[in-house]
Amino acid sequence: MxxxxxxxxxxxxxxxxxxxxxxxxxxxxxxxxxxxxxxxxxxxxxxxxxxxxxxxxxxxxxxxxxxxxxxxxxxxxxxxxxxxxxxxxxxxxxxxxxxxxxxxxxxxxxxxxxxxxxxxxGAQASAGGAHSAIIKNERIYAWGRNNKGQAGIGAITTINDDPETASAAHPTTPTLISVPSDTSSLIDSEETHFVSLAFNQNASSALDVNGQVWSWGDGDDGQLGLGIADDDLVDETNYTSPQKIENLSDIVSISRGYDHMLLLKSDGTVLAFGDNSNGQLGDGSNLDQDTPVEVAGLTNIVQISAAVSSYAIDTEGRLWAWGKNNYGQLANGVSDSDVHSTPTEINIGEPVINVASGKGHTLALTSSGQVYAWGLNASSQVGMNPSDASDEDEVWDNYVLTPKLLPWFDDVVAIWANGNQSFAQRSDGQIYPWGQNMLGTLGIEEDGNVAEPVSPILELENVTDLGNGALHTLAIRNDEAVFAWGWSFEGSLGGGESVANLWTYRLPLLVSMPED
The missing domain is CATH 2.60.40.10 (Immunoglobulins)
Structure with missing residues (x-):
C-alpha cells in the first residue's frame, strides 16, 4: 500500500x-x-x-x-x-x-x-439453464444456448447450425450484445451501458446505468415484463435481442427467478412480473402479470432474490418471503402447495445481510458471518443429507422447514445459490461449494454430492462475483479473469471449439474475453 x-x-x-x-x-x-x-x-x-x-x-x-x-x-x-x-x-x-x-x-x-x-x-456475472453473460466495462458479453433468443444476438441459433445457411453464428464464445440507447433509430445512437445482469432458465434481463431494465429470451408467463398494462392479456412473446421495459425507471437492483422477476426501486419498494401461480409476485393474487406490479407491504428494502419463491431484506436486517412453499422455502415450519401471495417475515434471530436462493433452497448470511439454510435438501444443498453425509449421527432431512444454522463457518463474506448448489466465500477469499455435484457443477475434482463445504475450489481465490446457472457456474476474479465450469451444453462454458459439447468440466476453465 x-x-x-x-x-x-x-x-x-x-x-x-x-x-x-x-x-x-x-x-x-x-x-x-x-x-x-x-x-x-x-x-x-x-x-x-x-x-x-x-x-x-x-x-x-x-x-x-x-x-x-x-x-x-x-x-x-x-x-x-x-x-x-x-x-x-x-x-x-x-x-x-x-x-x-x-x-x-x-x-x-x-x-x-x-x-x-x-x-x-449488482451482478457482473450471470447464468441461466445453459446460457451465460459477463458485464465488462459496462458492456454485455453473452454466449451459450439460444433456442429462445436468450443469448440476445438477434436470432435463434443452435450449436449444430450449418454456418453457410444459419441466420447468425451461434455464440460459443463471449459475444458483444450491443444495444442502442434509442432502439427506434439504429443510426447515430449511443450504446447503452449496463451495470447488472439477471439470467435464469431461458430468459435474460439487464439493468442499465439510467435505472432502466431490458429483457429478452423466453417470454412464458409474461416473465419479460414487456406487455401492455391493463389489456387483460399476458404477452408471452419471445425476443431475440434486448427490449426496454417502458414506463419503468429508478431501478437499482434486479433478480430473475424461474419464470418471474423482482425489481428493487431506489425508494426501497419492490416490483414484480411474470408467473404468479404460487403468489411469487407478492401482489395478493395468483394472476400472471406481464408488466410490473408492486409487491404489497414492503418498504425500506435493500436486497431482493427470486427463485420459484421470492425474498427481500429490509434496512433492519429482516428477511421477508412469499411464493412457492412445496419444499418449505418460506421457512415457516411446513411444506404445502398453497398460494402465498403476500410477504411474511422469516425469523432468523439476528440481522440478515444477504440472501441467495436456489430452485428449492435458500441461504441467508447474517451480520455475524454465519449462514442459515432451509428448503429442499435432497442433494445436500442445505447440507448433510443421509445419502451423502459420512457421519450418520449428524444428518438432516430431505426438507429443512425452518432456518438451520450451518455449523461449518462463522467468517462468510458472500453467498450464492442456484439449482441445487450452494457456494460461500470465506474471509480467506476462497469459494467453498456444497450440494449437487452432478456434471461437475461444484468446480471440484470430487465426484458425487458434497454434504459439507470442507474443501475450496482450487486455484480460484480472490473472486469478486459468481454467476450460478442450473448446471454451470461463472466466476470473475479480482484481476478481471473469467472462469467457467460444469455442464458444457450449446456453448454454455464460453470456450468455443476448445470445449466439447455435451461434456462435463469439473475444474474451472479460463474464458477468453474480447478486448474492448
Missing amino acids: LIKKYLPLNTLSLGLLLTSSIMLTACGGDSTDSTAPSISNLHPNSNAVTQSRQVIITGQASDDVELESVVIMSEEQSITAEINDGSFSATLEASAGQNTYSVIATDISGNETSSEESFYF
Missing part, C-alpha cells in the same frame, strides 16, 4: 485520492505528536460484488496516542463510523454499479490518514 506524508494542510482534497492509497496529514494539535493513525483490513475491497444496497464498511484503525474519529465518505454521504477496540463499521447506501468510498481516520492531535477502496453493487 502506497503511503505518502505531507506538511500540515487546512483541508483534505478528496479529488486527489488514489485507489488503495493512503495520505497522511498532520493538522496541528499536540506539536509533539506528528504520527498519523493507521488504517487496515478494509472491507469490501478490490471491487468485490454485493447484492445488497445497504453495505457495511468495516476495517481497523489505530493511533500511537489516541484515535478521535473515523469517517466514511462516498459520493454525497459522510458517515461517522462506530469504533470498538480498534475495529470500525459504518453503513453506506450503494449505487448500482461501481462504488468508491474513502475512510478518513483522525487522532486527537489532528493527524489524518485516508484510504480509498471500491466495491460493486
Whole structure:
C-alpha cells in the first residue's frame, strides 16, 4: 500500500485520492505528536460484488496516542463510523454499479490518514439453464444456448447450425450484445451501458446505468415484463435481442427467478412480473402479470432474490418471503402447495445481510458471518443429507422447514445459490461449494454430492462475483479473469471449439474475453 506524508494542510482534497492509497496529514494539535493513525483490513475491497444496497464498511484503525474519529465518505454521504477496540463499521447506501468510498481516520492531535477502496453493487456475472453473460466495462458479453433468443444476438441459433445457411453464428464464445440507447433509430445512437445482469432458465434481463431494465429470451408467463398494462392479456412473446421495459425507471437492483422477476426501486419498494401461480409476485393474487406490479407491504428494502419463491431484506436486517412453499422455502415450519401471495417475515434471530436462493433452497448470511439454510435438501444443498453425509449421527432431512444454522463457518463474506448448489466465500477469499455435484457443477475434482463445504475450489481465490446457472457456474476474479465450469451444453462454458459439447468440466476453465 502506497503511503505518502505531507506538511500540515487546512483541508483534505478528496479529488486527489488514489485507489488503495493512503495520505497522511498532520493538522496541528499536540506539536509533539506528528504520527498519523493507521488504517487496515478494509472491507469490501478490490471491487468485490454485493447484492445488497445497504453495505457495511468495516476495517481497523489505530493511533500511537489516541484515535478521535473515523469517517466514511462516498459520493454525497459522510458517515461517522462506530469504533470498538480498534475495529470500525459504518453503513453506506450503494449505487448500482461501481462504488468508491474513502475512510478518513483522525487522532486527537489532528493527524489524518485516508484510504480509498471500491466495491460493486449488482451482478457482473450471470447464468441461466445453459446460457451465460459477463458485464465488462459496462458492456454485455453473452454466449451459450439460444433456442429462445436468450443469448440476445438477434436470432435463434443452435450449436449444430450449418454456418453457410444459419441466420447468425451461434455464440460459443463471449459475444458483444450491443444495444442502442434509442432502439427506434439504429443510426447515430449511443450504446447503452449496463451495470447488472439477471439470467435464469431461458430468459435474460439487464439493468442499465439510467435505472432502466431490458429483457429478452423466453417470454412464458409474461416473465419479460414487456406487455401492455391493463389489456387483460399476458404477452408471452419471445425476443431475440434486448427490449426496454417502458414506463419503468429508478431501478437499482434486479433478480430473475424461474419464470418471474423482482425489481428493487431506489425508494426501497419492490416490483414484480411474470408467473404468479404460487403468489411469487407478492401482489395478493395468483394472476400472471406481464408488466410490473408492486409487491404489497414492503418498504425500506435493500436486497431482493427470486427463485420459484421470492425474498427481500429490509434496512433492519429482516428477511421477508412469499411464493412457492412445496419444499418449505418460506421457512415457516411446513411444506404445502398453497398460494402465498403476500410477504411474511422469516425469523432468523439476528440481522440478515444477504440472501441467495436456489430452485428449492435458500441461504441467508447474517451480520455475524454465519449462514442459515432451509428448503429442499435432497442433494445436500442445505447440507448433510443421509445419502451423502459420512457421519450418520449428524444428518438432516430431505426438507429443512425452518432456518438451520450451518455449523461449518462463522467468517462468510458472500453467498450464492442456484439449482441445487450452494457456494460461500470465506474471509480467506476462497469459494467453498456444497450440494449437487452432478456434471461437475461444484468446480471440484470430487465426484458425487458434497454434504459439507470442507474443501475450496482450487486455484480460484480472490473472486469478486459468481454467476450460478442450473448446471454451470461463472466466476470473475479480482484481476478481471473469467472462469467457467460444469455442464458444457450449446456453448454454455464460453470456450468455443476448445470445449466439447455435451461434456462435463469439473475444474474451472479460463474464458477468453474480447478486448474492448
